[in-house]
Amino acid sequence: MRFPPTVFKALGHPTRLAILGWLKDPGSFPPQDRPAEEVGVCLKHIQARAEVSQSTASQFMATLQRADLVTCTRIGQWSHYQRDEDEIARVSALIGTSL
Template sequence: MGWLRDPADHFAPQADPVEEVGVCVKQIQEKAGVSQSTASQFMSVLQRAGLVESTRIGQWTYYRRNRERIAALPGLLSASL
């Protein structure tokens, strides 16, 4: 999640702009040093939790932080305690 906060600082440039579509799962996989299936599964969990949003372009999936959901987390957590 920290890498996705400032993707231009943590990932190499890609064909599709990270500001618009997010970071390609392939780049996340390479940076994390895990298999592509592991990276995809992890990002899928974050997506189901609403913490990231995905965009599919061709065969690749791109992820970016869901800033609104992340900003709402403190309120959601305090309401559930």
């Protein structure tokens, strides 16, 4: 099984790896208008937890999305992110560790 280099690039930054860990428990983020378990976590909450600018948070999430590790749902002007558990399971099996 081969994965594109984008997967390993995405996993190669400690903050992106931390974000994937945080998204395991979307309920740990502040409440949103719609439950994070259903629509994902709003970028503004990810940004706040990561303590980075909005543009940096957007770049982190775009990298994770290009690697198919997260999916994005747009609700109005906001982007909400969820882990792609199927893809993460495939990557985890390949590298021999859980993400």
